[in-house]
Structure formats: C-alpha cells, structure tokens
Amino acid sequence: MLKGRGDGWATRFGLIMAMAGNAVGLGNFLRFPGKAAPFGGAFMVPYFITLLLVGIPLVWIEWTIGRHGGGYNHGSTPGMFHRLWSNRISKYLGIFGVLIPAMVGIYYIYIESWSLGYAWQTATGMYWGKTTNTEMGAVFNNYLGKSDSFFSFSPQAYFFFLITFALNIFVFSRGISRGIEIVAKYCMPTLLVLGTILAIRVITLPPIEGRTISDGLAQIWRIDDWSVLLKSDIWIAAAGQIFFTLSVGLGMVHTYASYLKKHEDITMSGLAAGATNEFVEVILGSTIAIPAAVLFFGVTQTQTIASEGTFSLGFFALPVIFQQMPGGQFFGTLWFVLLFLAGLTSSMAMFTPLLVFLEDELQLTHRQAVKYVGIATFFLMQPVILFMNHGLLDEIDYWMGEFGLVLFIAIETVLFSWIYGMDKGWKEMHLGADMKIPRIFYYIMKYVTPVFTVGLVVWWFFDSLSDRILMTGVDADSRPYLWLARIMMLGMAAFLIWGVHHAWKTHPKFLDVAETSEEKETP
Amino acid sequence: MTPLSWIYMGIVWTIILTLNVFCFYHIFKKKKDVSDDTDAQE
Numbered sequence: 417m418l419k420g421r422g423d424g425w426a427t428r429f430g431l432i433m434a435m436a437g438n439a440v441g442l443g444n445f446l447r448f449p450g451k452a453a454p455f456g457g458a459f460m461v462p463y464f465i466t467l468l469l470v471g472i473p474l475v476w477i478e479w480t481i482g483r484h485g486g487g488y489n490h491g492s493t494p495g496m497f498h499r500l501w502s503n504r505i506s507k508y509l510g511i512f513g514v515l516i517p518a519m520v521g522i523y524y525i526y527i528e529s530w531s532l533g534y535a536w537q538t539a540t541g542m543y544w545g546k547t548t549n550t551e552m553g554a555v556f557n558n559y560l561g562k563s564d565s566f567f568s569f570s571p572q573a574y575f576f577f578l579i580t581f582a583l584n585i586f587v588f589s590r591g592i593s594r595g596i597e598i599v600a601k602y603c604m605p606t607l608l609v610l611g612t613i614l615a616i617r618v619i620t621l622p623p624i625e626g627r628t629i630s631d632g633l634a635q636i637w638r639i640d641d642w643s644v645l646l647k648s649d650i651w652i653a654a655a656g657q658i659f660f661t662l663s664v665g666l667g668m669v670h671t672y673a674s675y676l677k678k679h680e681d682i683t684m685s686g687l688a689a690g691a692t693n694e695f696v697e698v699i700l701g702s703t704i705a706i707p708a709a710v711l712f713f714g715v716t717q718t719q720t721i722a723s724e725g726t727f728s729l730g731f732f733a734l735p736v737i738f739q740q741m742p743g744g745q746f747f748g749t750l751w752f753v754l755l756f757l758a759g760l761t762s763s764m765a766m767f768t769p770l771l772v773f774l775e776d777e778l779q780l781t782h783r784q785a786v787k788y789v790g791i792a793t794f795f796l797m798q799p800v801i802l803f804m805n806h807g808l809l810d811e812i813d814y815w816m817g818e819f820g821l822v823l824f825i826a827i828e829t830v831l832f833s834w835i836y837g838m839d840k841g842w843k844e845m846h847l848g849a850d851m852k853i854p855r856i857f858y859y860i861m862k863y864v865t866p867v868f869t870v871g872l873v874v875w876w877f878f879d880s881l882s883d884r885i886l887m888t889g890v891d892a893d894s895r896p897y898l899w900l901a902r903i904m905m906l907g908m909a910a911f912l913i914w915g916v917h918h919a920w921k922t923h924p925k926f927l928d929v930a931e932t933s934e935e936k937e938t939p
Numbered sequence: 940m941t942p943l944s945w946i947y948m949g950i951v952w953t954i955i956l957t958l959n960v961f962c963f964y965h966i967f968k969k970k971k972d973v974s975d976d977t978d979a980q981e
Contacts, residue, residue, distance in 0.1 A: 428966060457944065460951070630940045638944040688962035694955050850965060 423782075424675040426593040427601075428685065434600035435672055435689035436696075437761030439663045440607065442527065444697040445755060446730045449636075449705040451657050453722035453729075455650050457639040462654035467694070470868050471658040473861045474825060475690045476853065477832050478664055479682040480845045482673025489925060491674040491772030493667050493828075494916045500836040507920060509831070511912045512824040513667025514769045519816040519905055520666065521766030522793055523800045523809045528759030529580035533559060533573055534731065535752035538738065538745060547739055549721065552732040560804060568804040577801065580760075581794065587764045588771060589786045592675060596764050603757045604692075610754040611700035617747050618708045627714060632707025635715065648875070655872060656818065661697050662690060665825035668765040671772050679848030687851065696758075704751075705729050712737045730755065767793065773912070777919035796904055799897075806897035807890075814884060815905060819876060826869040829861075838862040 425431040452459040485496025493513025497506040537543055543555045557563075561570030587595045619629055644650055659665050673682065709718040709729060721728045730751075738748030767789055774785040800809050832841050842858050882888075887895055920926045940948075 432966065457947075464951070633948065634940045634944060637948040638940055639947075684962060684965055687958070688966060691955065691958040691962050695959055698955055699952055850969060 423592045426597055428680075430593075430597040430601050431672070431676075432685055432688050432692070433604040434596055434761075434765070435669065435685070436692035437600040437604045437607075438668050438672065438765040439661060439689060439693040439762075440604070440696045441661075441663070441758050441762035442524075442531075442726075442755060443657070443660045444693070444701045445611075445705065445758060446726050447660060448657060448697050448701045450722045450726050450729055451653050452702070453635050453706050454719055455644055455653070456635060456641065457637050458641060458644045459650060459654060460636065461639070461645060462651045463657065466651070466655045466658045466868075469860055469864050470655065471662050471664065472687070472690055473857055473865045474659075474664040474829070475662055475669070475686045476683060476845055476857070477829060477841070477861060477865070478669040479673045479686040480841060481828065481832060482670035483676045483678070483680070483682055484844055485670065486674030486676060487678050489776055491671050491776045492769045493670050494773065494912075494919075495777060496670055496674070497828075497831060498920075500831055506831070507916050508913065509827050511909065511916060512820060512827065513670060514773050514912055515905070515909050516816050516820045516824060517666045517668050517766040517768075518770045518793070519812055519820075519908060521763055522796050522904075523812055524759070524766060525580055525584055525763050526577055526797060526801055526809075528756060528763050529577040530559070530573070530727075530731065531752045531755035531759055532580055533576035534735070535749055535756060536576070538735065538748040538752055541745060543735060544739060544745075547736055549728075549732045549736060552735050553728075555735075556727070556731050562805055567802045569802060574801070577797075580756075580763075581797070583760070584763055584767070585786065585790045587760075588767060588789070589783075591782060596768070599764060600761055603761050607754060607757045607761070608696070608700075610750050610757070611696060611704070614747060614750055614754065615700050615703040617741075617743075618704050618711075621708070621711055621741070624711050627711050629707050629711060631715065632710035632718075633703070635706050635710055635718065636702045652872070652875075655868075656822075659821055659825060660817070661693060663762065663765070665821040665828070666766070667769040667824070671769045672765065674772070681848050681850040683845060683853050684850035705734060708737050709733050712740060773915065777923060778915055779923060796908075799900055799904065803897050803900070806894050808897045808901045811898045811901035812905065815902075819881070819884075822869065822872050822876065826866070826873045829866040829869050833862050833866050 425434070452463070481493075481496050481500065485491075485493070485499055488495065488499050490496050490499065492510070494507040494510035496513075497510035500506065537559070543552065546552050546555050559570060560568055560573055562568045587599055589595065590598075618632075621629060663669060676682065706718065706722070706729075709721060713721065713733065718733075721733045734751060735748060738744035738751070741747060771782075771785045771789055774780045774788065775782055780788070800812070832838075838858060838861060841861070846852065887898060890898065
C-alpha cells in the first residue's frame with residue numbers, strides 16, 4: 417500500500433484515477449464548451465499556452481507541496497504552508513485550501529444531483545415532447561422549483577439531492593483506500609467509456625439542413641479572427657478554465673498527495689492525471705456538446721446558448737437534441753450519467769481537506785470528522801437550495817470558485833517558488849521521480865507561473881473586485897441573500913482560523929514549532 | 940473545418956493521446972517490473 421500516513425492509496429493506479437477524477441468534473445463537459453464556443457477556435461490558443469505555462473507547473477507544485485506536508489502528517493494546506501514557510505502567517509494563508517473546496521462542495525453537490533435527476537427524467541422520458549430550448553428552460557426551472565415565490569424548492573430535486581449527498585457522505589466515511597479510491601477506480605474508466613460512446617455517436621450523426629459535424633468541430637478548432645487574442649477576456653476565460661479543469665487552487669490535490677511517501681513519484685503521476693483530464697476535456701468534451709448543438713441549431717444559436725451560461729448547453733439544448741436523435745433516450749441517459757460520474761469523482765474530493773484538517777490538526781477521529789462535516793455541510797446547503805432564486809449560489813461561486821481560487825493559486829506559487837525557493841522545490845519535486853521534468857519548467861515555475869497568477873489577482877482587483885464587494889448594480893431585494901452567502905463563507909473562515917489557532921497551541925506536533933523548513937529532511 | 944483546422948486538431952489530439960500513452964506505459968511498466976522483482980526474490 418502506498419501509505420505515507422494513516423489511511424492511504426492502495427495502488428498507484430488508484431491514486432492517479434482519484435487525482436484525474438478530482439480534475440475531471442462537470443467543468444470538462446459543461447463549462448469548457450460554454451467558455452470555448454463564444455470565442456470560436458481562437459480560445460484554444462490561450463488555453464494551451466496557459467496549460468503549459470501555468471496549469472501543468474501548478475499540478476507539479478501542488479503534488480510537491482502535498483507530499484512534502486504529508487511527511488509531517490499534514491493533510492491540509494495550513495500545516496503544509498507552515499512547513500514551507502515558518503512565518504506565523506503562513507498557516508493562516510493555508511486556510512484557503514480548506515475553505516474554498518468545502519464552500520464549492522456546498523453548491524457543487526447540489527448541481528451534481530441535477531445530473532442524477534435528469535438521468536432519471538431522460539430514462540423515463542419525463543420531458544419528452546418539450547422540443548424547444550424555451551420549453552426545456554421551463555422544465556429546468558420547474559425541476560429546481562424556481563418561481564416568484566420566496567423559496568425555490570422542488571421535492572424531486574430535493575430527493576435527488578439527498579441521494580447524492582448521502583452517497584458522498586458514504587464515500588467519505590469509508591476513507592481514502594476503501595472509499596474514494598474504489599469509486600475512482602471504477603467510475604473513471606466507466607466515464608471514459610461513456611464519453612467515448614457519446615463522442616462516436618455525435619461524430620457519426622448525419623448532416624442536418626446542410627450542416628455537418630465538421631461545422632461543429634470548427635467552432636472549437638477553426639480560427640477565423642486572430643485579433644480576439646488581443647483582448648483580455650479570452651485570456652482570463654482560458655486561465656480560469658485551466659485552473660478549474662485541473663482542480664488546482666482548491667487544496668484537494670494537496671490532500672490527496674499528502675498520502676504519498678517521501679520517495680514516491682509525483683512527476684509522472686501528476687502528468688498522467690493532468691493528461692487524462694486533458695483527454696476528457698479536449699478530445700471528449702469538445703466533441704460532444706458543441707458539435708451536436710451546431711448540427712441541430714446552427715452556429716449563431718449555439719453561440720447564444722453557450723453564452724447564456726454553463727447549464728444552458730447541457731440541460732436545455734442537449735435534451736432537445738437527444739429527442740431528435742435516433743436512440744436519443746438511451747444516449748441522453750448516458751450523457752447525464754456521465755455528468756453525474758464526473759461530478760461525483762470531483763465532489764468526493766471537495767470535503768476531504770476539511771475532514772483531514774479536523775483529523776490531523778484538531779485530533780478528531782475519522783468517524784467524528786465525517787459526522788461533524790456531514791451535519792455542518794448539510795445545514796449550509798439548505799440556503800443554497802432554498803434561495804437559489806436570489807443569487808446565493810452565484811455569490812459563493814464568485815468568491816470561492818473564481819476569485820478565491822485565483823488568490824489561493826497566487827499565494828501558493830509565491831510561497832513555493834519564491835519563499836520556500838525554487839532550488840529546494842525542484843529537488844523536492846524530483847525525490848523518487850520516474851521522470852525528469854525538462855529544465856525549462858524550473859524557470860517557468862520560478863518566474864512565469866507566479867508572475868502570471870499574481871498579475872491575474874492584481875488585474876481582478878482593479879477590474880471588478882470593488883464592484884463585487886460593494887454589490888454595485890445588485891437590486892436591493894437580492895442583497896440580504898448575498899449577505900447571507902457572505903456570512904456563511906466568513907463563518908466557515910472564522911471556524912478555520914480558530915481551528916488553526918487552537919491546533920497550533922494544543923497539538924503535540926506543533927510544540928516543536930521552532931522547526932523550520934531547513935530542518936525538514938527527516939520526516 | 941479548413942484543412943489547416945483539421946491539421947491543428949489532429950496535432951493537438953495526437954499530442955494528448957501520445958502523452959497519455961507515454962505516462963501510462965511507464966506507470967504500468969514500472970508496476971510490472973516491481974512485481975517481477977518481487978516474484979524473483981520469492
């Protein structure tokens with residue numbers, strides 16, 4: 417067993433599947449096409465540049481921070497950052513790596529449950545006959561219970577939410593090797609098979625009204641206008657997609673890597689997990705939703721649908737398409753099962769940093785940690801579900817899934833590359849490595865990645881942060897709900913600040929806290 | 940899709956598939972080597 421501390425990964429394949437599963441999520445099939453389509457083929461240029469200069473380096477950095485921290489029995493970033501930089505502030509900076517995934521998980525599980533609900537609806541043909549986007553939009557709102565009333569609630573959506581939540585808790589409760597790893601080992605290959613079947617089905621669809629699949633692929637791969645590359649929007653969208661798809665800046669990679677022993681490879685394994693994610697996103701993700709939508713609706717309408725939001729394509733347009741496709745009910749069900757599996761392999765990672773923080777730093781047993789996390793997150797999920805009408809979910813997503821993620825990435829790259837030092841970092845990264853990373857990445861990690869990510873935070877700060885903080889343009893009715901979202905996030909942050917403060921005062925492993933990163937060599 | 944677009948897509952797909960084959964070939968090869976060594980020791 418690959419066992420650095422406590423529970424651990426039973427096999428290397430299981431670890432890579434869990435890491436890849438953590439990265440492969442709803443973003444690969446829903447967010448990616450939605451981001452790429454409005455820009456046409458030009459999107460893939462900044463996408464690959466940021467993948468190479470920021471994404472892949474970050475994967476290696478996070479695996480390294482995780483394994484390094486795991487050597488000191490830290491499974492979450494407060495302790496990991498403390499071991500990289502002995503300054504008293506470092507452990508508090510690490511709180512983001514627990515806070516962000518937990519808060520994202522609070523709404524992600526609900527979204528994941530929609531896929532399960534829609535798989536059921538498709539299999540039973542419940543929305544069959546609704547053959548326009550507008551009608552499917554109404555089906556979607558009805559499914560979520562969205563109306564003019566105070567609460568957005570529907571018994572059906574809530575039922576599937578409960579199933580999804582219970583499934584996630586069950587997986588957490590079984591731990592790493594008996595829970596997360598087993599699910600990843602079975603779900604990831606299944607997901608790859610389902611994705612391949614759907615991609616082949618879409619590629620082999622016959623022309624409709626003169627439009628072919630080639631026209632759909634052109635939306636991703638044909639560059640008509642190079643000048644869009646001069647706009648900042650496309651670079652921000654590409655960078656955001658890379659972070660989101662690789663699941664970097666969320667603290668989850670760190671936690672999974674913390675179970676590795678000091679001399680277990682991370683360079684090849686990290687690259688394998690990243691490559692699997694890119695296969696799913698670029699090859700499968702780009703071949704299903706957009707080409708099918710272009711074939712059935714045409715280019716202009718597809719771009720409009722994609723720009724309407726992440727869910728328009730997957731939950732409105734594709735169900736319409738499935739109804740017109742031979743064998744559509746079968747392939748539609750496969751599509752939503754695929755989304756559900758992609759969501760599950762990601763969501764089961766999201767509460768792991770918090771669980772591990774409670775166990776490693778606050779000395780709770782695994783059973784106690786699962787119980788407390790289960791109860792707390794269940795209650796936090798209720799406002800997200802009930803007040804969806806009022807933008808509560810979007811507010812959490814902005815601060816945690818967008819801004820928080822970029823901020824945390826900037827912090828960790830500066831900490832690793834500049835404070836801990838790239839020379840030590842490079843050496844640490846190559847302990848037991850199966851592959852020598854090309855030397856050019858040393859310079860990329862030292863200069864390009866931190867400058868890019870810090871630059872992104874600065875740009876964000878000047879571009880739109882003050883408007884978001886002050887809720888500029890938000891109507892008065894929605895403001896109390898956005899404040900509720902902020903109170904939830906701040907409440908969780910306050911708990912984690914207390915937790916770090918308490919752990920560093922009471923846990924025996926911190927009583928020798930004078931230890932610095934230089935003394936690390938014998939964990 | 941223009942011929943250039945097909946080439947662009949083909950190159951990207953080839954790179955990603957090659958990267959996957961490269962990584963998993965080495966990972967499974969190493970796993971096999973380790974189990975062969977263990978068998979030999981036994």
